[in-house]
Amino acid sequence: MERRMSVATHWGSFVAVVDSGRLVRIEPRDDDPAPSPIGPGMVVAADDSARVLRPAVRRGWLNGEPRTHGAARGTDAFVEVSWDHAITLVSDELRRVRSQHGDSAVFGGSYGWASAGRFHNAQGQLQRFLALGGGYTDSRNTYSTAALEVILPHVIGGHPWSYQSRMPMWGAIAEHCELVVAFGGLALKNSQINPGGLAKHQTRDLQRRCREAGVEFVNISPIRSDTADFLDAEWLPVVPNTDTAAMLGIAHTMLVNGWHDEDFLRRCCVGFDRFAAYLVGELDGVRKDAAWAAGITGISREAITDLARRLTDRRSLIVVNYAVQRADHGEQPIWMSVVLAAMAGSMGRPGCGWGTGYATMDATGVAEGRASVATIPAVPNPVPDFIPVARIADTLLHPGEVIDYDGKRLTLPELRLVYWCGGNPFHHHQDLHRLSRAWQAPDTVVVHEAWWNTTAKFADIVLPVATGLERDDFAAGFSDPHLVAMPKVREPAGESRTDHRIFAALAARLGFEREFTESRSESDWVRHLYEQTRAALGGDAALPGFDDFWRNSTAELPALTGPFHGSFEALRADPRRSPLSTPSGRIEIFSEEIDSFGYDDCAGHPRWYEPAEWLHAGLSDRFPLHLISNQPASRLHSQYDNGGHSLASKIRGREPVTIHPSVAAARGIESGMVVRVYNDRGSCLAGAVLSDDVMPGVVQLATGAWWDPVRPGLSGTLDRHGNPNALTADRPCSRLSQGPSALSALVEIEPYDGPLPEVLAFAPPSLEPPS
Known part of the structure; x- marks a missing residue:
């Protein structure tokens, strides 16, 4: 029964x-x-x-x-x-x-x-x-947010995860905001999850309500599908790992046109003058203007200038997803996004300002938090x-x-x-x-x-x-009531x-x-x-x-109503009565503490550092494609890769890799074909999916396929199954956070012509009964 x-x-x-x-x-x-x-x-x-x-x-x-x-x-x-x-x-x-x-x-x-x-x-x-x-x-x-967890307490104070209660919730965004600019997108697939459990999913409907209220969205990402179709988002494809350069170009445009919020920067921030000197090239002779940023990011000068105007003319929210900080110098886009929001004029206003991790899980933006549970x-x-x-x-x-x-x-x-x-x-x-x-x-x-x-x-x-x-x-669940x-x-x-x-x-x-x-x-x-x-x-x-x-x-659970320590609204209203828990009590555009560390890969204010591996690097002559190893839609990390939903997503038993049609055509790759993705660190097999949702020069292979090396213990041996970490670099994003830099990886891809090895990822090892 x-x-x-x-x-x-x-x-x-x-x-x-x-x-x-x-x-x-x-x-x-x-x-x-x-x-x-x-x-x-x-x-x-x-x-x-x-x-x-x-x-x-x-x-x-x-x-x-x-x-x-x-x-x-x-x-x-x-x-x-x-x-x-x-x-x-x-x-x-x-x-x-x-x-x-x-x-x-x-x-x-x-x-x-x-x-x-x-x-x-x-x-x-x-x-x-x-x-x-x-x-x-x-x-x-954590692997998810190591750079963010270390940099944010220096910049805005508080516990590494306290930003969750200090960002606008989706309801307030729908009511008060006019423009959301999302670096790294707002992929709904990620909002399937919530650490600790989840009663019901709310992010999709909350996002939809924002669009129905007239909020406009801009998706700055190498992947178009990083925003839901119903958001009608403007897509600005960006060269991976160059989000900081794009933000700098926008900031420079705001500064030289006098569009920035001088009052908020003076009362609620420290160090803007030193950062501004960097923007205009006083420190290194390089103006971080829209033309400079366009040459790095692939976003046109006109689009960068237009974004600067719209962010300052309208009630705006700048959001940055976790993925952009899992890269070389991953602290920089997080820090720079806070600075850009401070400049734009909406920081500390209802439903506007700054946030991170929206849609990364069905918690961020849904509720400020939940009551403590034993x-x-x-x-x-x-x-x-x-x-x-x-x-x-x-x-x-x-x-x-x-x-x-x-x-x-x-x-x-x-x-x-x-x-x-x-x-x-x-x-x-x-x-x-x-x-x-x-x-x-x-x-x-x-x-x-x-x-x-x-x-x-x-x-x-x-x-x-x-x-x-x-x-x-x-x-x-996290923030789930x-x-x-x-x-x-x-x-x-x-x-x-x-x-x-x-x-x-x-x-x-x-x-x-x-x-x-x-x-x-x-x-x-x-x-x-x-x-x-x-x-x-x-x-x-x-x-x-x-x-x-x-x-x-x-x-x-009973709802949390605040007030939440570190509120940007309270800071804007009266920075003396409501200081942040930073050394200055304000947003640290320049951090004396970080500057005192003397790190050559994380200075005292946000700046552009060239990644070790990106599409303009010398290595791109041999490995001309940037690998995006993002979160999967078919499982949670590697959990239930052997579950029915994940198994159904495989192509001939391999993890799917998404390739732009022009990239595939140049290599003789057709949809459904098994391909070999490789670089000097390793190689893996995957099933080709052709789509113009990824920009040319980028391939997307989700994490979580159980690693299945043909010869375990032999460096560089082929992975039968499609785990992108056979290809990513074990290199810290900086000396500050020592976080992972998985999204700084170049690869090449080719049809796989050899006999297909059997996938053994889900097979047990040889088991002997006790003697």
Whole structure:
């Protein structure tokens, strides 16, 4: 008999239909106006051949070869073992590494989205466990927004993510704004997701309401489809990685014509005079005028001049998407976008000014935030060491090396044990061949995984974990005003266990089970966190009791009404009474602090730096196409690449790559053909899609296809499946943030004429039964 149950995921809430314990299908909720197609595709992956069903240990490691530093990870067979044996191996290895090399030799900076749920938060569980056990080396910032997270506190103050509550919401944009200029676009595909869960999708309808209210949109991006058709956006194709130059050209035009907001710049900002000297060429002899910008960006001088006039004549909003800062000198377009908005005259006015990340997830611009919701409690980490998140390969390859980071000097620790839980570094990281070499360095790699993805295949010990469908929890999304119940839909596959149950068993072996579990069962924890949230918000007046919530599936959190610290409206009204938390209390167009760092790749004010790889670089003679490795429409990062929706998007089993028809014709490429995309770092196969939605000179290959190297461990070996990080550079965007620069990559593309290798991304490794 069929049962219908609530399901909450990062890509929305659904109804799971279960018959006799078997997951039959997943359906959208009736009240979701724009449900994601990723959800129904989860059924395909639930019991596919890639599920990790039992604990498994790499054969070479089990045979006593954990420290040979060879190339066995990624190529070796695995031996399945009992849970008791696996727990013994992991606990013994943690003891050995800590006693011989110290707590900082354990890396617990495990990065990734994991799955929704306040209690079964994979990184939270891992880091609580490791902190109670003595500590660990952590990572800082995110692959998504590392440059942004470091630069914004210097420029506008506040917590790195505080901008979310300080930007105009879509409702205010519809009411007050006349012009939105979007650097990097507003791709609706990205708004399928929300970290932590989502009750219903709102971004599409909110954007539509803006257009119906008469708001005009300009899409400055190499990709036309980065704005929805219904926005009727003007498309200005821009050479990738040149957004800062475009903004400088607009700013120069405002300045020399006297269109800039002198009052706001004088009262609410510091350092404009020094920046203006750079604009007009007093510092380097180069005027950053519209003609200069046109020669760099490919946007005409006339279009740049027209944008400068429209931005200052009309109530305007300047937005910049996260993608533009995942590039060489990625701090610059973020910083410069704030400066441009300050100059334009709308900063701090209702529905106008500046923002970032709109449509990157169904949270930004939807609500200023949500009430605090309890989660698995953190434990202070006794180890002070950390690394910038994108410098994991550098750390493994060059322990002891000293690097810059946000005015500090960091010594990269020697990591002997990597514990990864709830993430996929072989998706997020750049230059996967370099990462695979670095991954051979530690003594031991422990991974919790539900599927045999690349990270699991490159581990020493793989512990099978239950998915979000296989455990009880409740979800609370970023800025989403709802709690959503997550009852267990089915029993865990094979011998899978929850992360919490695994860590509880390890804690028992290591002597701190009571401290880790606080003597609560998993169901007790879920109820406790909900009731803790309810009590903090005022009890019955705020939320129903747990049993009522569980029965009804959702509950609405009380709205946040502000005031929000760091408001630009308050700053404009009275900068003395409402200062920002910057050193000056104002927007720092020139930052004395950043200038004092003395970095040659991030000066004291925003400026143009030529990227290492772009269409005007010398390297473009050999690799004349710029690779845009943006977020996929068919999955969340690499999650559910084995799901039905992602599999249906493949072309002959490969990830689709979008090519302009003129680029394809010059290379003899036809739609549906398998092509080879390559540069000096590597190569991958992909399925050709021809479209004039990408500008000539650009190819677009989404991230997240599970990396499937023909010969793992061999540098440059062909990827069968289409992962763009076989091609991207593992190079920090600057010494300030050390963030990733994935979108600074040049490639060439050609038809693939050889025999097509079978895609093995979703096939498990060779598995041997225990002896």
